[in-house]
Amino acid sequence: MSGTSEVEAVLPEAFQAVVAEDQGGEIAFAPQMIQSSTLPEGEVVIEVEYSTVNYKDMLALTPNGKVVRGYPIVPGIDLAGTVVSSTDASLRVGQPVVAHGYQLGTARAGGYAQYARVPAEWVVPLHDSMTTWHAMALGTAGFTAAMSVVTLLDAGIRPDDGPVLVTGASGGVGTVAVDILASLGYTVTASSGKDGAGDLLRKLGAAQVIGRIPEDPDAKSGPLESASWVGAIDTVGGETLAHILRTLKYRGHVAASGNAAGISLPVTVLPFILRGVTLHGIDSVQVPITERRQLWNRLSDDLRPQHLDLLTTEYPVSELPEVVSAIAAGTNVGRPVLRIKDGFTPITE
The missing domain is CATH 3.40.50.720 (NAD(P)-binding Rossmann-like Domain)
Known part of the structure; x- marks a missing residue:
């Protein structure tokens, strides 16, 4: 589905994303070029800089994980990046933001892509003291x-x-x-x-x-x-x-x-x-946006973890299969951050 003309003017015609597909009961996933016209509707276009890999992401990439509404899908229930287009007055171009939960990566295209288009009421502006990397170290x-x-x-x-x-x-x-x-x-x-x-x-x-x-x-x-x-x-x-x-x-x-x-x-x-x-x-998926934004502000203030650098490991997109396997096996420790911007290997025709 297409969005507004403003959004379409900013998005490249095609860009890279991890696409998960059900192949006879097995879930295969790999980077592909996708058309921007296939992204769902929304008021905000985000150039994704980082995502992460959660237990739920592992389930989305596992047979019978039972969290995805239908394949093929771009996984990733988290994303953080910069607004490149917005028709919502509260979210400005150039603003660092985070989005997670709701239907991201389970019923609509998620964070494992160079660009995402999401409803404005799913987007949280980041406090000046929090970078997009820090946002995904939390996720x-x-x-x-x-x-x-x-x-x-x-x-x-x-x-x-x-x-x-x-x-x-x-x-x-x-x-x-x-x-x-x-x-x-x-x-x-x-x-x-x-x-x-x-x-x-x-x-x-x-x-x-x-x-x-x-x-x-x-x-x-x-x-x-x-x-x-x-x-x-x-x-x-x-x-x-x-x-x-x-x-x-x-x-x-x-x-x-x-x-x-x-x-x-x-x-x-x-x-x-x-x-x-x-x-x-505790359910974080459907938390109303006002409450969600308030808690993210607290994560920049009195609830800010002191040792994110110790508990976080950054991976390029190419290492997603290994991270998913570690989570499935119960051997992953801490927070895996997935580098999206500059993290894809160029696809040559």
């Missing part, structure tokens, strides 16, 4: 981590109340959550099953690093166990989340955003009715 994962931290703050949990647990701590959401919490003065226990992640997590501010919880997921457990955490940020789900609920302190809170360990939640009502614990679901 959906960092935004989700910030939402989780704010949930605990709004629940009244303070640094001197006791230890806060972060599970899946070596992943994208987990590393940023550890960084933000430690920067705010919380005593953080980081749980990770990845070998070698301990040094990074301690550098991010974790006071203690432990393995996966529970240590033995097949061991018999009671409906309540020793109370250990005043709050938790869980990115794992399944038995891990159930264990957290059984071990939260009285009126403890957990912000849950992941399901890597499964979607079942084997827990009784006892943690809720005897300890008064609260389970908060």
Whole structure:
């Protein structure tokens, strides 16, 4: 579909993008030249500088990932770059912006392309103190981590109340959550099953690093166990989340955003009715734009992580398959930033 004449005048006739296609049940993806006329409608054209690779992006590029509405598609649920055309008065040409969530990379062309066209109400102008690289070092994962931290703050949990647990701590959401919490003065226990992640997590501010919880997921457990955490940020789900609920302190809170360990939640009502614990679901995809912009401003201010350079690795587009494989295998640590501008290898006819 075509957009406005102003947009079409700025876009080149064709440009490079990663295109994912369903080939008999297998998802193949590689850079291609695509026509600008195939981009969906929107008020804002962005020259994409960086994207990133999230767990959801991995699912989009995996058979039976069940997050993409239909193939072929340009993946990438995150993007950051510069506005090159806008018919919305609030977004000016030359402005650095970020966009993520909604339908990007799942139902419409996403961030793995040199240009993107998106609705204005999906776009967040970046604060002067944040570059497009920093925005993608955060991305959906960092935004989700910030939402989780704010949930605990709004629940009244303070640094001197006791230890806060972060599970899946070596992943994208987990590393940023550890960084933000430690920067705010919380005593953080980081749980990770990845070998070698301990040094990074301690550098991010974790006071203690432990393995996966529970240590033995097949061991018999009671409906309540020793109370250990005043709050938790869980990115794992399944038995891990159930264990957290059984071990939260009285009126403890957990912000849950992941399901890597499964979607079942084997827990009784006892943690809720005897300890008064609260389970908060965290969804970053459909957050209203006003709230989204406010939280991005906080990520430039009081919630700004202090160690993004330590937890982030930059990759060119050509290394996307290796990054996807690492996330699928559970070996990726931290935040992978995908270089889009100047990151594609020229395609010759």
